[in-house]
Structure formats: structure tokens, C-alpha cells
Amino acid sequence: MIATHLHTDHTGLAGCTREWDCELWMSRSDFYMCKVMAADGPSDVPEDAIRFYRRAGFTEDRLDRYRQRFGIFGANIAPLPAGYRRINDGQYLEVGDREWRVLIGHGHAPEHVCLYCPALKLIIGGDQLLPKITPNVSVQPSEPHANPLKEWITSCARFRELLPPNLLVLPAHESLYEGVHERLTALIDWHEVALEKLYDLCGTPQRAVDVFPALFKSEINEGSFFPATGESLAHLHCALERRWLTVEEDDNGVAWWRQA
Numbered sequence: 001m002i003a004t005h006l007h008t009d010h011t012g013l014a015g016c017t018r019e020w021d022c023e024l025w026m027s028r029s030d031f032y033m034c035k036v037m038a039a040d041g042p043s044d045v046p047e048d049a050i051r052f053y054r055r056a057g058f059t060e061d062r063l064d065r066y067r068q069r070f071g072i073f074g075a076n077i078a079p080l081p082a083g084y085r086r087i088n089d090g091q092y093l094e095v096g097d098r099e100w101r102v103l104i105g106h107g108h109a110p111e112h113v114c115l116y117c118p119a120l121k122l123i124i125g126g127d128q129l130l131p132k133i134t135p136n137v138s139v140q141p142s143e144p145h146a147n148p149l150k151e152w153i154t155s156c157a158r159f160r161e162l163l164p165p166n167l168l169v170l171p172a173h174e175s176l177y178e179g180v181h182e183r184l185t186a187l188i189d190w191h192e193v194a195l196e197k198l199y200d201l202c203g204t205p206q207r208a209v210d211v212f213p214a215l216f217k218s219e220i221n222e223g224s225f226f227p228a229t230g231e232s233l234a235h236l237h238c239a240l241e242r243r244w245l246t247v248e249e250d251d252n253g254v255a256w257w258r259q260a
């Protein structure tokens with residue numbers, strides 16, 4: 001069994017390999033991160049994670065909601081096997097009588113596996129190559145200073161260089177499509193436009209929870225508040241590394257972002 005990346009909608013049943021006595025194949029970062037996240041219990045909410053969301057601008061109410069939902073990752077996934085077989089970028093896998101080249105993308109997951117079959121002119125794109133929605137690119141408490149958006153944009157550009165234009169893409173959500181180059185360009189452009197809107201918004205100081213209008217058309221509801229905050233932080237960190245923005249913490253530990 002091959003899992004493209006660690007998210008529970010892609011690994012929830014990967015633990016079946018234990019019963020079926022078959023190997024689980026994954027990238028190394030995603031296998032171990034999945035194990036670590038699944039091991040978090042509801043009662044061990046770390047204080048640095050609370051500081052992380054307080055810094056982003058969460059109210060005490062919302063921090064309580066975070067405490068309540070902590071540890072749900074493990075509840076949504078069957079326990080993984082003890083070991084796995086590592087998949088590396090550039091490697092060729094033989095499945096049936098076909099060769100599949102492994103391409104690893106970053107930003108949505110630490111090491112997201114895509115499988116490209118030149119003979120079939122086909123790529124299994126997972127969440128890395130979705131046709132319409134932009135996959136969530138988030139900063140998480142586990143790596144609070146990360147810049148996953150930079151990695152995401154770099155991966156999209158690299159895939160566009162490596163893949164031929166005339167491919168059929170099998171994404172993990174929504175329908176198959178053609179035009180992978182156009183899609184990758186659209187994904188990069190979407191984030192570049194969002195970064196510019198973010199810069200404009202930060203003409204006056206903003207918290208991470210204030211900049212949703214730069215990134216999302218629709219209203220952010222309760223269910224999407226956490227991924228939306230992670231996504232805001234990903235854009236803020238990218239803009240910070242480009243030196244478009246600066247950040248300062250106030251006496252309550254809340255970070256305020258403004259134009260550099």
C-alpha cells in the first residue's frame with residue numbers, strides 16, 4: 001500500500017497493512033510525523049502550542065476550543081505498522097509492468113509523494129495537484145517558524161519543469177484533468193496575488209487572524225478557523241522572509257505584522 005502523505009484522509013486506513021500483512025510505502029517525513037501526531041492524546045496539550053495560537057491572535061475562547069480538539073488526529077486513523085518502506089524523490093517504482101517515477105512535493109505535507117508514469121502519460125497527484133481548490137499550506141505549532149509557502153511555490157515550479165504538459169492528472173479530490181502546466185502556474189499565481197493583497201492590508205498592523213480577507217473570498221467559519229490561521233501564517237512568514245513585512249510582539253505575546 002502506498003500513502004501519498006500523512007493527512008488522515010490519506011492514511012486513515014493505512015493501518016490495514018497490519019492485518020493484510022503487506023508493506024506500507026511512504027515518504028520518511030510523513031510516516032514519522034503521522035506517527036507522532038497520532039500519538040498525541042487529548043490530555044497532553046503543550047503550553048508552547050497555546051502560546052503559538054495566542055501569538056496568532058486567538059481569544060481565550062478559541063484557545064479552549066483548541067484544547068478540546070487536541071488529539072483528534074489519532075482518533076481518525078487506524079494505528080500504523082511499526083515499520084514502512086521509504087519512498088524517495090527520483091526513484092522508480094515498478095507496479096505491474098509499468099514504471100512510475102516518484103516526485104516529492106513540499107508545503108502541503110512535509111514530503112508529499114506523487115507518482116508519474118511516462119508510458120501512460122499519467123500522474124497520481126494526491127493533494128499536491130488538485131484541479132480547483134488550493135491545498136492548505138499551513139504553519140503549525142510543531143514548527144512555528146517554518147516557511148512552507150516558499151517550499152510550496154518552489155515545488156510547483158519544479159514540477160512544471162519536470163513534467164511534460166500533456167498529462168492526465170489523477171488528483172486525490174475532485175475530478176481528473178489535463179493541463180498540469182496551466183494548473184501549476186495558476187497555483188503559484190494565486191499565492192503571489194494573495195501575498196500582494198496581504199502586503200497592502202499590512203499598511204496598518206495586523207494579527208494573523210485579521211488577514212483572512214487577503215486570502216479567502218468566503219467567510220471563515222468555526223470549522224475552517226484553524227486551517228485558515230495556519231494558511232495566514234504561511235503567507236505572513238513568506239512575506240517576512242522576502243522582507244516585505246516586519247513583526248513585533250506586544251505585551252500579551254500577540255504578534256503584529258506590518259509593511260517593512
Ligand SMILES: [Zn+2]
Binds near residue numbers: 005007108109127
Ligand atoms: Zn492533504
Ligand SMILES: [Zn+2]
Binds near residue numbers: 172
Ligand atoms: Zn486530501
